[in-house]
Amino acid sequence: MSQMNTLLEVSGVSVSFDGFKAINNLSFQIGPAELRAVIGPNGAGKTTFMDIVTGKTRPDEGRVLFGEKSVSLLAMSEAKIAQAGVGRKFQKPTVFEEQSVHENLMMALKAPRVWWSVLTFRPEAPDMARVQELADQVGLRDQLDRIAGELSHGQKQWLEIGMLLAQEPRLLLVDEPAAGMTPEEREHTTDLLVEAAKTRAVVVVEHDMEFVRRLNCKVTVLHEGSVLAEGGLDHVTANPDVIDVYLGR
């Protein structure tokens, strides 16, 4: 890896769907305890980028290296990539609605995500302290006994983030976490992500510029499958190309 403090290095990655280049010579790096916002217009390649990192989509060319040993993620299955420490939060919350917050967190502590849907919760599991710690981390300490299906949209999102944190990912990819949230929930989500990024890399794909501003981190702007601009939010939003393709519309 080119830099000592790089956790993920994507370089020269391209992928085409039926001849259409969705990702075009994309390069991206993130450090081991870094928060990064990824923005860009619809169709810019944000989802495909996350699909490549998590192994869902294989690029036609380029490299995706992870960790101190610069292991190539391209040779690994999705499950192996998750095991290696890459977690992903899709936009829609996916928690076990019939089970309590406590049971959801316990499930996440006990098994890799790929097993969650087929596991039955075993109540003898003793790791209460860790469950409480996770609930604290995501602001659900008072909600441990509630059934997940009764939580607000925002609380479900936090629960799922807590479940992902239980897996101790080194890199967490989060897709539009603030969508559908109240202003208070957004604020809490910002705090949660900033805190999570103190001990791991967190990539947040987001459209809401106010939310991105509050994250107060480096921003990568994607356009037509490439990086159009990168830097602080004020820097990238002053870029005429970014205004042209994204903000000015």
Ligand code: ADP
């Ligand atoms: P974003 O998440 O930034 O909106 P996407 O990564 O979803 O962008 O899509 C990038 C481009 O690739 C879009 O033009 C989209 O239509 C196209 N694309 C994505 N996935 C596929 C696919 N499986 N087959 C064909 N085209 C795709």
